[in-house]
Amino acid sequence: MPRRDDIHSIMVIGSGPIVIGQACEFDYSGTQACQVLRDEGYRVILVNSNPATIMTDPATADVTYVEPLDLGVVSEIIERERPDALLPTLGGQTALNLTMALVRAGVTQRFGVEVIGARPEAIETAENRELFKSAMADIGLGVPESGFAHDVDEALAIAQRIGWPIIIRPSYILGGAGTGIAEDDVALRRLAREGIAASPVGEILVERSIAGWKEFELEVMRDRHDNCVVVCSIENVDPMGVHTGDSVTVAPAQTLSDVEYQAMRDDAFAILRRVGVETGGSNVQFAVNPATGERLVIEMNPRVSRSSALASKATGFPIAKIAARLAVGYSLDEIVNDITKSTPASFEPVLDYVVTKIPRWAFEKLPGASSVLGTRMQSVGEVMAIGRNFAESLQKAIRSLEQGRAGFAAGPTREFADVDDETLWHRCEVATPERLYALHEVMWRGASVAEAAARTKIDPWFIDQMNEIVIRERELGAADVTTFDARTWRRYRQWGFSDAQVAAITGEELDRVAEARRAVAPVTYKTVDTCAAEFAAHTPYHYGTTEDETEVHPSSRDRVIILGSGPNRIGQGIEFDYCCVHASYVLREMGLESVMVNCNPETVSTDYSTSDRLYFEPLTPEDLAEVIAAEEAACVDGARVIGVIVSLGGQTPLKLAHSLDPSLVLGTPVAAIDAAEDRQRWSTLCRNLGLRQPPGDVAVTADEALAVAEQIGYPVLVRPSYVLGGRAMEIVYDATALGRVMRDLTGAHGALAREGGVSVTRPILLDRFLEDAIEVDVDAVRDTAGDVFVAGVMEHVEEAGIHSGDSACALPPQSLGDGIIATINQITSRIAEALGVVGLLNVQYAVKDDEVYVLEANPRASRTVPFVAKATGVALAQVAVRVMLGQSLAMLRDAGIVPAQTPRPPYVSVKEAVLPFNRFPAVDSILGPEMRSTGEVMGIGESFGIAFAKSQLAAGTGLPDGGQVFMSLADRDKVGGLELARQLVALGFTVAATVGTAGYLRANGVTVTTLVGKVGLATLGVDAVSLIGDGAVQLVINTPSGGVAKVDGALIRHASVTHGVPCLTTLSAGFAAARGIADTRQHGWRVRSLQDLHRQ
Amino acid sequence: MNRAPAALVLADGATFEGYAAGFLPASGVTSGEFVFNTALSGYQEVITDPSYAGQIISFTYPHIGNYGVSALDDEAARPWCEGLVARELSLSPSSWRAEGALEPFLVRHHVPAIVGVDTRRLTRHLRAHGALPGAFGHADLATVADAASRAVGTDGLDLVSSVSTMTPYARGDGARHVVAIDYGVKATMVRQLANRFRVSVVPASSTSADVLALEPDGVFLSNGPGDPAALARYVAEVEGLIGEVPLFGICLGHQLLANALGATTYKLPFGHHGSNHPVQDLTTGKIEVTAQNHNYAVDAGSLHRAVVTHRNLNDGVVEGLAVESERCFSVQYHPEAGPGPHDARYLFERFAALIERGRRTVV
Ligand SMILES: Nc1ncnc2c1ncn2[C@@H]1O[C@H](COP(=O)(O)OP(=O)(O)O)[C@@H](O)[C@H]1O
């Protein structure tokens, strides 16, 4: 039976902000679902608090609510929209948990909303580990021996019964938060405590550890007629004990015989049936004992997941799309395979290539966090690479990571060269982001495959493949590549060696290598087609390898190549993917072919239906050159490659721009981009325009730096050029601190060694740090005619000094006078003019004592583009692309695509950053100029207060309506803090404060009910940490004293994070909170859809 | 490991580069009919499946041999295929089940192979031009090309007689007695039958009289290699069995039954070889993901006495037929699954049920 006609409107819940364990894979699946359901003619109502997604584009759903994913708020939306059905399986754990809450609260029942895709009972069975375990027992499947505990002693008792090692895993968690492996009582007590806290239901699973077993995942689908298929099998290179999200994984499984695979497949289907997933996709995880083949079930997720996104990209089988269709009544055989267009979806994809995924972590940005990988997911992004064999896909994946490595084989610059054997082995045995490269070194030193496998528990098959690469590396080192014939070149290409790698290994010049190789062994492009070429493919989803034939279809239409932003990382995330996807949309609208190049499997940009052609390739100069060549070769009847868009994907494409023929770069010329990044040229430009900048200069050596600092005066802000997200940026208050920072930045193994280091061409920038200045972000577009459209002016909540990516901001600005705003608009236009910007420009300002300082200008898409688009209703990225292709703003104004002047919406939008501190207990949650947020949320309201309050709730730390506020302020904040304290008291809060703060407040007539003493010694009043721990505090305001993070402060912030108490680290945020609480009380909240708001 | 350069040439002249692997024939060249198999796992079962007699198997999945070989996975005492084409042949397998690597196994059984080939291009070529005869080897290109031009396909050949068992043998100890006619039967098939019946496996040359003399409760017609049109002598014997006993046929057995029922078979462009073909059971509407291995198929239009029970959802090919009144049924695909998914093993239960029903009506 096809499409259900008894339902007409469907609510889809998104996954909220990008956090570790739940990233843009849910933008991909959610967007697909919305599109499919609309194609099927349903009215789609979307709720998601994340403004950076394609999913929350007003064009994606019929009705879009950018509102907190909170029981109360969503209930109100349901009451307003009265959807017939609710689809909870495409928004990750967040949507699943929220749906369960709605069901338990009786909301779905009260408004007659049917939960489709997965029945609540099924979700319950899969998510509640106790129910799941007994379900597995019912069907005779093994799970690791375990017991459930709700307190530490219970946990200990179970552990004694099962025996060590023991793994602790909380119920209802995401990304393995609060899980870990304990070897003894001490560790167990700690983990049990953390785990119980991490679990929303205060329950943990105490389980036999099978770390070291092989780990597999099956992506399975089932339809209402009980037809089941396996879409993809995934094998983890890192064995059990390392979270699948942190493991190098490979599709399809490499080391399972058919006998074992089919048995696993049977189990997976049995689990689906027992758990009761009637329709849709699920992810089932298995552990296999490498010595005996014994197979145990780890878990199943009754929804699309990170792995299903990977599986979709790895096979070309769009799981989310199909899951959405199944949810509305179709059966697998009633759905056609997008790619073959002739065969049904009721089959199992086969691959004729190998896919490797490698996660990307951000430990360099989280000082204090250990980089040891475990059962808690810690990565912030991932790359995927496709090759015709494992070695090729592994090496492509490594170069896709953009971490300065040309591949697995490192050539002369071996990073572990000077590590002694013992340490090296240790680096191989303990999983960390560097493990792969330590393995390379160990094989290079001649370790046997057997020993490496035994010590790492990584399957010997993978180790052997790595060893083969090392053998080829040795051969190459001794070879004269200029004499290589086609066969020989191919042989090395097929082991995954890039030209850059060959050049590094042989010491030959890169250009000569590339030339020699291209002459006889050009890259060919194959197609991902779900069927290993058994049927003709209609979907141009390509990957490069070096073989006989290329499958790119010639076409007579002009094309534009869009460079994506590669793996998600802190500072470069989904916002840029949003921009690239919009570029593709508008190009197609303009009748041009859009060609996407990217290597991030989580994104919408790598959905093969987003662009006319997708090249799933690493973003490196040589891979890009090959793609361009292939596209030019595929041009017929005078069609041409119009150009390459480098300004929408963040720093990644900008870095590549330098390798391109300048005439191919669309929009702002590379030279102008450099002019903005290069300090001298930038300062000169500002001087010529008579713009005020914080006094500053550049330095390469430490001495130069000290001299500069003396001259501009402390505090100074130190930062390298050509970085994003304030990478390695620090505020220093004196010479010693400056010396330390410079040493770290310039050192051979310093913070930037991998990212290219510091050099005369890439100097360090020193600025006078402006204290207590208001920061302002501006996004604008300039066309070839010189016309400028300022799309949005955002006022930051936190003062300058807190990275724009980490601070909340409001649109329209709240405290800036019209005069200042006019000045800002005018300066923005002049900068755009002076730089010769064609397309997007982002300028950051600091306003101090009514003086406007220019901090920096980025002639490219900024992180705030999607926020501005959603706050104003102007599709900014699309405007930029049209302009890059020569359309004028005037023309776009006439067409109604661009408003006459900067929109000033009658409502307020607040963007708030979401930080990963809850996953890194050891990291101080204080904000600074180095960006550390992983994602963002948006709050919209009639007043700033309400918008801010919504953004806080959306970010996971809703503001309290009363209770006790705990204040601990830096001296410079005491005066301002007094006012804040008065406001909060007026709102009915009682005040707790640390000695110093309390003294000042009391002296000024504020009653402090609780005096908080030094952490540890409660002599002078109660201990701050225990106060928070005991739940006696509902709001923490803790502003760190300048520079050095005070130990106590750190402890207080840590306690707040672990116990989920909102903790504000700046006064400005404190005042915003006070307004939020007041406005919420006075007016309450209303929910409004974007479509609604934009109509105003 | 350094392999000798080798070439692969198809009858239509298409040429591919690779390296010689496995058994190296003295002549330096091997010929046969090229077919591609899309299964991701189960290479050993495929290589030892007698239905591949006369054929050269090209695996579309690039890594072959990863988990080695195990006697447990043999579908016959020896491989019957002519050769093997792969992108990568794993030299050091990894599996607790492995008794050795695939390559020595190939050498031991005199199966030549060619590796490093752009197997995707080969697949696309066969998809476009149909299964083609050809040759490969490390001999000079001229020699290989010459062999390719003279290579013959499997059309019109009786390959059954060479792969069928010489002597009868027994398996299983079920209550009911099933005689399985071996046209090139797979071990997994015999195992599936033996799990349920007392099985007597007899040579393909057995006459219907020979078979009936064994007083079977049911007769099973096995899979096997080649062109059913060339097997009239076996068809004649099957005719003699229809109506006498419950019949169950698989693959070639299905085609022979169809012929015996007066239907005709035809050659598919490049056949079905893999583990992922969706088949719908028209009686229940359920979909099975099936293992398949055939180049010929039954012409639906020519089926007058039987009803079509199963269809391939990819291309509509007849996958199963039945004649209620005569208590016989058969499927084109491989419900025994060795390799492949287990979705269709219920058919052996159907056979058992048919046998029981058969007895009641007789009594
Ligand atoms: N019993 C166990 N012993 C050792 N490692 C385990 C065990 N169970 C799970 N793991 C590891 O922990 C990781 C996370 O566990 P999982 O149940 O999948 O949590 P999540 O829901 O976060 O994915 C798994 O990928 C696996 O590597």
Ligand SMILES: Nc1ncnc2c1ncn2[C@@H]1O[C@H](COP(=O)(O)OP(=O)(O)O)[C@@H](O)[C@H]1O
């Ligand atoms: N002179 C300055 N005074 C005060 N704060 C500054 C100054 N320069 C930069 N900042 C702060 O540092 C943050 C990061 O600087 P920015 O140049 O924007 O780095 P990025 O290029 O990574 O965005 C800014 O958002 C701002 O808050």
Ligand SMILES: [Mg+2]
């Ligand atoms: Mg998991």
Ligand SMILES: [Mg+2]
């Ligand atoms: Mg900035």
